[in-house]
Amino acid sequence: MAAERASRGPVGIVGGGSIGVAFAIVFSRAGFVTRIQDPDPGRRAAIPDEIARRLADLASFDLLDEPAALITSRVSVVETIAEAAADAVLVQECAPEQLPLKRELFSTLDSVAPKTAIIASASSALPASSFAAELSGRARCLVAHPGNPPYLIPVIEIVPAPFTAPDVANACVALFTDAGLVPVRVNAEVEGFVFNRLQGAVLREAYCLVRDGVASVEDIDRVMRDGLGLRWSVIGPFETSDLNTRGGIAAHAKKMGPAYVRMGAERGQHDPWTENLVAEVTRQRREKLPLENWESRVAWRDRMLMRLVAERRRAASS
Ligand SMILES: NC(=O)c1ccc[n+]([C@@H]2O[C@H](COP(=O)([O-])OP(=O)(O)OC[C@H]3O[C@@H](n4cnc5c(N)ncnc54)[C@H](O)[C@@H]3O)[C@@H](O)[C@H]2O)c1
Incomplete structure (x- = not known):
């Protein structure tokens, strides 16, 4: 079943706004026949031009492997959900973030999509449990x-509900990989998933810093743009800590842990980095990067930053 789903069969997109149109580009660029639906005639009329403009931009940065016209030839704009879902291996719902609407759409999709189709929602915060739990086909929803x-x-969070069949989640990961994205499995339906929880942690602190007069909005954005964000576009926060301290992340936690705990406590957060937690993080990092390769990874990080900095200089002077 998984292999069949991972083929480049039709993908249906329900909701042709910002995310729906962007997904149409993702799937058609990867060779999938793509049908995008929207109930608003104005949106349906606008979609072909929007896709063409964005593909032209991508082509100008040499980010397309095929002519834009070939990619757009795979996309059709349709009026009904049934047309979007016909023969689909995946239906990607991209309608507004409203619970009653998602409930209604998933109920419709469960009745019109082929039984083998995966039904996924682009939902930013609502988990599948909140809108698909009552459906007979809930095992294929996520x-x-x-x-x-x-x-x-490229990152896409795949968040199964407790009722989602494991082979559906696996097939979904395979399909999005095939579409050129980088799927990450989220093991629990926590609010905000991982992406927005990380984003939220930074944003909450940024608001506090502005409130307390510690720095201006622009200066906080600058610290991210010319500091943390630059590094985080190459490596994540765990790898950053691992590479910033000789001895790796265990040494980092020992040295910096107490200060971070104090900063958290100042904000009313009491989630200490316990010995067991640090040991688990260390285990996962050492599995990924044995300490004997630490120096060469630091050198790699620096070369990646050099590339980025050189590109930023070029962009600033052009
Ligand atoms: N915009 C983002 O940054 C972002 C990022 C990740 C996920 N999301 C999620 O993706 C989903 C779509 O967000 P968006 O930003 O594209 O919204 P949007 O408002 O740009 O687009 C929503 C589209 O859905 C259409 N629509 C309305 N009712 C519909 C219905 N009954 N059936 C089908 N389509 C319908 C609208 O006409 C509109 O074109 C939301 O769940 C959102 O939370 C958004």
Whole structure:
């Protein structure tokens, strides 16, 4: 079943707004026949031009492997959900973030989509449990939450509900990989999933810093743009800590842990990095990077930053 789903069969997109149109680009660029539906005639009329404009932009940065016209030839704009879902291997729901609407759409999709189709929602915060739990086909329902726009931000969070069949979640990961995205499995339906929880942690602190007069909005954005964000576009926060301290993340936690705990406590957060937790994080990092390779990974990080900095210089002077 998984292999069949991972083929480049038709993908249906329900909701042709920002995310729906961006997904149409993702799937058609990867060779999938793509049908995008929207109930609003104005949206349906606008979609072909929007796709063409964005593909032209992507082509100008050499980010397409095929002519834009071939990619757009795979996309059709349709009026009804049944047309979008016909023969689909995946239906990606991209309608507004409203619970009653998602409930209604999933109920319709469960009755019109082929029994083998995966039904995924782009939902930013609502878990599949909140809108698909009552459906007879709930085992094929889950959330596939993209970054915006997904044709540039490749990570996509695959969030199964407790009732989602494991082979459906696996097939969904395979299909999005096939579509050129980078799926990450989220093991629990926590609010905000992983992407927005991380984003939220930074944003909450940024608001506090502005409130307390510690720094201006622009200066906080600058610290991210010319500091943390630059590094985080190459490596994540765990790898950053691992590479910033000789001895790796265990040494980092020992040295910096107490200060971070104090900063959290100042904000009313009491989630200490216990010995067991640090041991687990260390275990996962050492599995990924044995300490004997630490120096060469640091050198790799620096070379990646050099590339980025050189590109930023070029962009600033052009
Ligand atoms: N915009 C983002 O940054 C972002 C990122 C990740 C996920 N999401 C999620 O993706 C989903 C779509 O967000 P968006 O930003 O594209 O919204 P949007 O408002 O740009 O687009 C929603 C589209 O859905 C259409 N629509 C309305 N009712 C519909 C119905 N009954 N059936 C089908 N289509 C219908 C609208 O006409 C509109 O074109 C939301 O769940 C949102 O939370 C958004």
